Amino acid sequence: MATSSPTRKSLWHRLSTFFYLRPGLTLAAMLAAPLLWLGVVYVGSLFALLLQSFFRLDDFTGQVVRRFTLYTYSQLFTAANIDIMIRTSGMAAAVTLACALVAFPVAYYMARHAEGRAKAALYLAVLLPLWSSYLVRVYAWKLILAKEGIVSWFISQLRLDWALDRILQLPVIGGPSLSVSMLGMWLVFVYVWLPYMILPIQAALERVPQSLIDASGDLGARPAETFRKVILPLAFPGVVAGSIFTFSLTLGDFIIPGTIGNSSYFLGQAVLSHQGTAGNVPMAAALTAVPMVIMAVYLIIAKKLGAFEAL
Amino acid sequence: MTNTSRKPPALIIATVGALLFLHVPLAIILLYSFTTDDRTYTFPLPGLTLRWFPTAWARADLWQALWLSVKVAGVATAIALTLGSLIALAIYRSKFFGREAISFLVILPIALPGIVTGIALRSALSLLDLNFSYWTIVVGHATFCVVTVYNNVIARLRRTSASQIEASMDLGANSFQTFRYIVLPAIATALLAGGMLAFALSFDEVIVTTFTAGQQATLPIWIFSQLVRPRDRPVTNVVAVFVIAITAIPILLAHRLTSKDA
Incomplete structure (x- = not known):
């Protein structure tokens, strides 16, 4: 134990000196793993996304055809x-x-x-x-906005049911109840x-x-x-x-x-x-x-x- | 800076209103976890009971989902801690070409909508013909968790004076000893805070996970399936209360640990 300690220490020292004298290499060693992860895995995935968008789905076989085409983009504007x-x-x-x-x-x-x-x-x-x-915060509103829930209860206590019904009958923002309407979605x-x-x-x-x-x-x-x-x-x-x-x-x-x-x-x-x-x-x-x-x-x-x- | 002498009542009402809007819904979930009603969300509650807590406890699918979430969050946090602190240390100690690009790269996974990250990873999996597995979830989570660790560590490094590091080197310590005895103690609480936030972020993530999990259910995926088709309302309420409690603790602790860095 006592005899091995100085050599081990000097190894660390030599390693430390080695890197100290080569700041470029130190930086590369530190950034290799993060860049591999973010640069290759993540940015690579973003490129995969781009690449996929230039492929198309064969309507008959249901398989992705891996050949360059703008067909999928043209289908966007239906x-x-x-x-x-x-x-x-x-x-x-x-x-x-x-x-x-x-x-x-x-x-x-x-x-x-x-x-x-x-x-x-x-x-x-x-x-x-x-x-x-x-x-969970979204879930809370499912409870709150439900037809039998707390908002409806408050509104009926205030005798304002007619106003809520009137609002829910409006086109676009309305719906059967607040929890299935655009108005409710907007609130959440x-x-x-x-x-x-x-x-x-x-x-x-x-x-x-x-x-x-x-x-x-x-x-x-x-x-x-x-x-x-x-x-x-x-x-x-x-x-x-x-x-x-x-x-x-x-x-x-x-x-x-x-x-x-x-x-x-x-x-x-x-x-x-x-x-x-x-x-x-x-x-x-x-x-x-x-x-x-x-x-x-x-x-x-x-x-x-x-x-x-x-x- | 501030004028406390005159606070317009309308301003106070608007502020209190907005804060109630932010916090009352969570209290309502807590209330509902005691309801006796298991089919609807009726208010006022027809009765109060504690029976859903043991019911939820006995559910095997919940334990499985929880265990998967904890395993994913643990490994994703470990990866984020390593990568995030490496980037922060590298960026802090030197100026080099591409430095801005790297800090941009770190932020990108949370700056882009989650759906973009999700579908990008999904596209890569499909191009490489890889199957969904535990690791596909971890890769997604670690990617967007790096930024929380990076932000915390770099904020701490900017506050730490470089003279301590120079003194350590002058006194004959090598780089590893300096890291072990000077840098690590200085950034320890920032690492802890960043790690806890990363854990909370991963534990709660659902958007990216939807694209990388396949048939596996993490706890958020389990909750999401209940949101779309409510089958176990009372159990979901209990799970929601549990999730609120379990995520609030690391957030509050992380805030305490780093409140001086801001």
Whole structure:
């Protein structure tokens, strides 16, 4: 034991010196495994996705034909698919708008009124739902929105059943009950993505310098004017940053439309059903190009609006 | 910065309203786990009972799903800890060509919608004619868990002063000793926090898993199947309460461990 220890130590020392003198090699040794994983497995998979979208499914044999074709992409623009794209983007826009409206007051209170322990508690109250089980949070609404559930009970206690029925009879947003309507789905989407909107707005509001607000007041602006002309423009990039999350997450989701929605498909559900029961991986791959293109355009606009500095 | 003197009542109402909106639904699940009603979601609850807790406990399919989720999350977390800290250490200690590209690569799996990552892995499996297995789930999970470890470790490294490392080297320690006695203790709690968040993320993941699991059921997949076709409502309520509790603990601990890094 005592005799082997110095040689072992010197081996480690020599190894250490070897790497110390070759920083390039050290870096390569450290990054080899992560790059193999993310660069080859993950980016490789993304290329596989791209490749698959240029194959097609043989309608007779049900097998994927591995030859280059644009056929699958040409099949994207059927009336049914365009319907799905419009429905999904419309929902994403409505969810984003509602999230911004609900999140702004919370973010404003957190950034400009709360202090010390209260602020830390508020921060945690927003962060906890962000990280906690998404699936369980969706499930909660299945209970809440059910025809026999708590929302219906409250509404009937208030003698407002007629109003709910009237709303549920509306085309597009209505349905047999809240738990199988677009209106219900919209509520659940707003609920699950709300923390993603609050945090960037809060961060943007924190960065508004007090001196600017004081200056605005000194120059004779009333608080409402200061809010509209100083605070709101400076907080806007935060809203755009948050909207990237709410919009993108809504575009790709298939859990909420599958749980709360009616039978009309959303993009994620279409992708899921093509790769699953239909075995049409090329079509599923081509369909994912849609949210990616939409998000690419969205990100370019967001960058112009200064959202990346607010992230 | 803050003006506590005047809080508009409308602002307080909007804030309290939004916070209630965020938290009351979870309390409602807790309430429903005690209902005697096993066919509908009737409110007010017809009666209260504790019987669903032992019923859920006795379910073999739940234990199987839970065990699979724990195994997947454990291995995915171990991989994420290794890869995430390697990237953070490499990026922190040197400037090199492609540095920005690597940090972009780490964030990509969570920046893209989960469905893109899911279908990408599914496409690769189908191109390579690989079958679904335990490992296909792990690969997907580890990929998007790397970022949580990376973020925590790099935030900690930026706060740690480099002079300690230089002092260690000056005093004759080799790189391995410096790592063992200086760097590792400095990043230990960040690793712990990142690992716990990675575990929570993996334990709860359903979107990517749907594409990489085949017929295997992790706990979230089990819950999702109940969402689509509710067969065991009372048992699902109990499972939901269990999941809320089990994911809240690592999140709160991770927050405590890293609250100074932000």
